[in-house]
Amino acid sequence: MEDEEIEEGMLVEEEAAPPQPEKSPYEVLRESKSSVENVVAKMLSIKKEAKPKSELRELVTQMFLNFVTLRQANRSILLEEDRVKSETESAKTPVDLTTLQLHNLMYEKSHYVKAIKACKDFKSKYPDIDLVPEEEFFRDAPANIKEPTLSNDAAQDLMLKRLNFELFQRKELCKLNEKLEIHKKGLQETIANRKKFLNSLPSHLKSLKKASLPVQNQFGNMHTKKLKQHHSAELLPPPLYVVYSQFSAQKEAFEEKIDLEIVGSVKDAQAFARQQANRDTGVSTKGETSRLEDDAPDEEDDGQRRRKRPKRAPTKQNPDQSGVYQVHPLKVILNVYDDEASDPKSAKLITLKFEYLLKMNVVCVGVEGSHEAAENNILCNLFPDDTGLELPHQSAKLIVDETPAFDEKRTSRPYKWAQHLAGIDLLPEVSPLLAVHDAPTSDITKTEAIMSGLSLYRQQSRVQTVVQRIRSRKKAQMALVEQLESLMKLKWPALSWESVPWALHAPLCRLHGCSPVGPPPNLASSLPVIDKEQVQEPIDADSVGQSGSSKEELESMREDGELPSLVQVASVSDDKLVQHKGDSRRGISLLSKRPPVSKAKPLSYKRHNEELDFLLDTESDVDEPAHIVPEEESGVPIQCFEVAGKSWVDFGAREFRLVLTRSIDLEKRNVKLEAKIKISMEYPLRPPFFTLSICTMSGENLYESDDSELYNELRAMEAEVNLHIVKMLPQNEDVNILGHQVCCLAMLFDYYMDEASPSSEKRQSTSVVDVGLCKPVSGQLIARSFRGRDRRKMISWKDMECTPGYPY
Amino acid sequence: MRGDARNWDEEAYRETILKEREIQTRTVFRTAWAPSLNPNPDTIVVASSDGSVSSYSIPHLVSKLPLGFSNVKAPYLLMAEPNCFLKGHEGPAYDVKFYGHGGEESMLLSCGDDGRIRGWRWKDCIQSDVPIHLQGDQVKPVLDLVNPQHKGPWGALSPIPENNALAVDNQGGSIFSAAGDSCVYCWDVETGQVKMVFKGHSDYLHSIVARNSTNQIITGSEDGTARIWDCKSGKSVQVIEPLKNNKLKGSCVSCIALDASESWLACGTGRSLSVWNLPASECISRTSTRASVQDVVFDENQILAVGAEPLLSRFDINGVILSQMQCAPQSAFSVSLHTSGVTAIGGYGGVVDVISQFGSHLCTFGCKCV
Structure with a gap:
């Protein structure tokens, strides 16, 4: 564009250029133009004034002359233009070349700048590597690493050496690791072997245990049975647990002649405990249940239990299992032996059964094997005012408000002493499994309270008192029956x-x-x-x-x-x-x-x-x-x-x-x-x-x-x-x-x-007259047989015999 | 302690059972109204078979009765705490009497099975502020007399005879005691010596009354006779044999009473009651009762009698039963009349029944052990 303008400009210059020697074509053009205009003006004026055409001839000729100059001028302008054009063309080629060169150089420059920058940004890995500190390197590194010079730069050299040392060390460690891995594998193998042995051990022990049962029976050492009892004791409700534990403690500590046994279905108890835990917390604890389930197979292969199974069946069908008289499946049986008999096992005085009524939170006691009415029950009024007909505490009374008295038909009754034995006065009213989930602080205070309660319990020697009372009651009743029989x-x-x-x-x-x-x-x-x-x-x-x-x-x-x-x-x-x-x-x-x-x-x-x-x-x-x-x-x-x-x-x-x-x-x-x-x-x-x-x-x-x-x-x-x-x-x-x-x-x-009887003499007097060598003695004492306003008869005892009246 | 296996104390429980039974078998032998300025019955003194002499305040007991107690319900047997308690005698205490001219200056006399007569200043007793369970020996007797013992051969001494009844002569300053050795002893209150011994009965004496207007005493004995004695001479003036005609076994003159004019005498003799006119010395009436008569008292011209049955009988002079009413003691040993007409009956079971002048039970109380 610019070029074109330049061309036009040049063209204009070229037009004017040819007449340069005399007149530039442009001047010529301008003069002829103005002369044309003059001629045209003259012609127009002639035409208007209607002057004769003769004058026009002249004017036309002049016109033509002007036109010829015009044309000539135009031509010389065009020629000029062509020449300028070619000149420009020839001048353009070198310009283009140099421009291209410039471009190349510019590109090269930017490339180099980029390369320089990349070099400048380069980062080495070595700062990330945890290297051994320098002094350690100088101390520990072997000579073959330290000796050769790897680089001219001292720092670079050191660094390289250190890196080499590091690499060497790491390789060593890898080797060690591998070695250890192998060792480990060997150990694991031995462990697995031993584990296998251990797993097989319980069955061995169990068979041993089973084999020892007859021997235990022979020696009267019922160790296995005791263990089992302790096991099921854990499932007892707390009151019965207190009864059980305190009685067995008493038995062991003072050699009290009593026997304890826990009867009832362990499975039911477990089910009950689980149900209780679920209900109380909403979440059954894994450990608890698994422990409970662990017990089950253990109990299963027990011969003793199997014998009890049929016995348990009728109690299960008992209609009062539900409702207010719901009984915990486990019961504690207490055998009391005569403490004076020589052979402890021969003289069993009485067998008591403790059971726990869940809803009422009372412990009931009955004489095992007796189905007598309450008033003949040997246990009633064991302590004053304890007939066993009334429920011992208010909360229980509220539960059975429609019948304030205890169910008459039950053979076991909620005596107050049974509650004392069970420590219901000192136990908190929570289920045993619930206590585990309690917050630790409250748990501690609670256990403290229970501990102090239990120590009080022991101080009052409740167990001993009750056992003694039961024993003396039973003996007294036996003696009484004997006396009555003789009277009858x-x-x-x-x-x-x-x-x-x-x-x-x-x-x-x-x-x-x-x-x-x-x-x-x-x-x-x-x-x-x-x-x-x-x-x-x-x-x-x-x-x-x-x-x-x-x-x-x-x-x-x-x-x-x-x-x-x-x-x-x-x-x-x-x-x-x-x-x-x-x-x-x-x-x-x-x-x-x-x-x-x-x-x-x-x-x-x-x-x-x-x-x-x-x-x-x-x-x-x-x-x-x-x-x-x-x-x-x-x-x-x-x-x-x-x-x-x-x-x-x-x-x-x-x-x-x-x-x-x-x-x-x-x-x-x-x-x-x-x-x-x-x-x-x-x-x-x-x-x-x-x-x-x-x-x-x-x-x-x-x-x-x-x-x-x-x-x-x-x-x-x-x-x-x-x-x-x-x-x-x-x-x-x-x-x-x-x-x-x-x-x-x-x-x-x-x-x-x-x-x-009228025959007997009413009054007598002893009078003595002693006649002998000495002075006579006389005097009399009146014997009386009645005395006082109520005419009490008097008996005097002489050598364990009685005589009416006195002084005889 | 009830039904408690904790801290069981068997011995203590056995004690309480026996104590309970002991209370049941206790007998109130005599009740006496304490002299007081108050015309209404105020304090009653009770001699009981455990040897204690204790006093009870009637208004206090009445106030402790449950509300609504009237003749509608069964009476409420109150176990009463005495407000004064004296450990009077070893063995039963048989009689209590007041000596003196009334008021608080009078002396409380008691006699008992141990043959003693003891006297306390009444003022000291009621003003004692020692807690009741410690009071037994607190108030010291101002009078303590012991019956003499009889001599047997070789210096043997008979047991001390008991005193079954007391009578007082306020003017003469003497106390008469009906003793178990068939004698009546007349004691001088001032010196504490025996002034006179009245001998003549053949068996022990049950009862005695003083006939002060004629300076005589009248005694009733186990031998079935009553005797009138002259206090001056000490001789028996008259022997009354209430059961002259029908000699029955076990008939003794267990109680005698004089009326206010001291001319009528009532004798309870076994299962009969006889009334005598003393000036005329003749038996006016003789009535047999169902149970043996154990105490009589004159209420103007009527006779109140109690015996071995839970009844209070009212007779007229002719021996006709006017009324009978139930009383609490199953066997009554004492009937005493207050001037206001209130009657107290004491007897077996340690029970005292107080009957108002209108015939209703004012209160019935059992004497508690202290």
Whole structure:
């Protein structure tokens, strides 16, 4: 473009150039142009002024001349242009060449700059390599590395040497590594071998263990069994675990003659524990379950367990497995042996079964193999006020709120002492498996609390106390049964301890009858009622019935609005009523238990009432102003009230009727002393309680009660038998206390009869007149047999024999 | 301790059982109303078979009764704490009496099976502030008399005879004791010596009353007779044999009572009650009772009698039963009448029944062991 302009410019220059010698073509062009314009203007003016065409000729010629110059000028301009063009062309070639050269050089330069930069940016690897420090290199490097010079640069040389050394070292290490690897492989092989051996070892041991079982049995060392028991003990609920652990500790530490066993399905217990863990935490711990499962196969191949399997089956089907009475599958069996017998295994006293009711958190105890009702249970009232009918703590009561009393049908019962044994008072109420997951801090405080509780437990020697109590209870019951049997056979009980007067006294009275009263307890059914004729006698039955019914009688009397206080005019003797009062005084608590089956009772009651009515009539006839006080409060309910507060005392108490007779004269008059003996479960701690009544029978069927006459004497005899002789007996005679009481009663009865019979002299005095070598001595001491306002009869004991009155 | 296997103390439990039984077999032999300015019954003194003499405040006991206690329900047997407790005698204490002219200056006398008569200043007893369980020997008796022993051959001594009853003569300053050796001893209160011995009964004495208006005493004995003695001469003036006609075994004159005019005498003799007119020396009536009579007292011209049955009987002079009402003790040994008409009956079981003048039970309490 530029070139073209330049060309044009040049063209313009060339146009003007040719006429340069004279006139430049451009000037020519301009002059001719202006002359043309003049001519045209002249022509136009001629045309306008219509001047003759002649002048035009001239002008046209001039025109043509101008045109010729124009053309000439144009041509010379073009020529000029061509020449300039060719000149330019020739000048352009060298310019192009130099431009190309410049470009090449520029490229070369940039390449070099780039190469320089790359060189400058180059980085060596060596700073990344962990080299041995220099001084170490100089110290350790071998000469063949240190000696040769590898580079002129000293630093470079050193570096290279160091690198070489490094390389050398690394190669060495690699070699070592390989060697070790091989060694390792060898070791692993030996380990695998040994492992294989170890794995096979348990089966060997197991077979050994199995082989040793008969030997263990032979030597009475039940090691395997114990281990197994300990194993299943871990699955026990905490209360039973406390029972188990404390009993076994007691056994081992003090050689207590007891045996412990855990029965029940281990599998069920495991399942239960797992279920418990799941429910409590929501997450079952792997370790726990795996441990539990580990146990299972171990238990499986046990011969002992297999034997127990059928035994377990019925308990499983028990309907009360669910609900509030849900029982933990494991139970603890405790065998108590006699601690005085020479051979420990021979004298098993009692077997107890402890079980745990999950819902109620109570431990129940029952006598294994006994299905007796609660009141005959040997364990009731082992400690005061513990009948086992009530649930021991409030929370359990809340659970079974619809039935506040414990299920009567169960043979094992929640005695309070069982709870104490199980340490329920000191255990926190959490399941054993849950405790594991607790936060460590709370766990520590909890375990501390349990530890202190357990030490208290040991201090109180609960286990020992209970075992002793159970033992003495059982022995006492056995002794009691023996004594009762002897009484039922109408034999005087044999007393081994003879340093009391009644033991040596040969009773003059006859043991006429002895029979149980009240609801037939186990003993009554097991022992034959010997006193058959006695029972069949109508009046006898009547009197029993009366005494049995007197409470209801009294109550109904009050309900009827009759006047129990109304007593017959003194001249009329109604001995029965008196007898009633005497009986009901103490008999009340027992009477409620009597099933109202006696036919004699309502009859006698009626008759009695009629008598009362009659008496009322006669009296009101006789004596007008007599104001008869309608008495609501009699002496009877007072006693009743007192007894009501202590109903537990009579729980399980049995009552017996003992009849002693003595003929007092030749007319075949007999005096009959009837003793109601109430034997509480706490025998002999609570000695049997005698309630006496007396009557005279003349001939066969005439009865005459002497109760009111001898009232004070009877009470004194009661006090003697119930209270005073108990104090005289030594501890070890405790269990025979019933025999002592009966013998003592017989002695007292004999004695009273001797006194009462008119033949005996009432008063005696010993007077002495000593006539001899010395001065006569005289004087007398009056012998007395009664004393005091209650006309107490006196007995003096001389060499273990009694004489009426004193001083004899 | 209840049902507790922890800290089990078997001995202590055995003790409590025996103690319980002991309380049941205890007998209240005599109750006496303490002299007081208060016209209402205030304090009652109880002599019981454990030898203790203790006093109980009736208003205090009544206040402790449960509310709503009326004649509707069974009475509530209160085990009462005494407010004064004296360990009076070895063996049973048989009688308590107040000596003196009333008020707080009077002396509390008791006698018992150990043959002693002891006297305490009543003021000292009620003002003692020692805790009740320590009180037994705290208050020292101001009077302590022991019955003499009889001499046997070779210097043998008889046992000390017991004192079964007391009577006092405030004017003469003497105490009469009915002793177990069939004698009545008359003691001088000031010197503590026996002033006179009345001998004549053939068996031991049960009861005694002083007939101060004629300076006589009347005794009832185991031998079945009652005797009137002249205190001046010491001789028996009259022998009353209530059961002259029907001699029954075991009939003793167990209790006698004089009326206010001291001209009527009631004798409880075994299972009968006889009333005598003393000026005329004749038996007015003789009634047999169902149980033996153990204490009688005159209520103006009526006779209250208790015996070996839980009944309080009211007789008129002619021996007709006017009323009978139940009382708590099954065998009552004592009936005592307050001037206001309130009656206290004590007896077997250690029970005292207080009956108001209207015939309702004011309170019934058992004497607690201290």
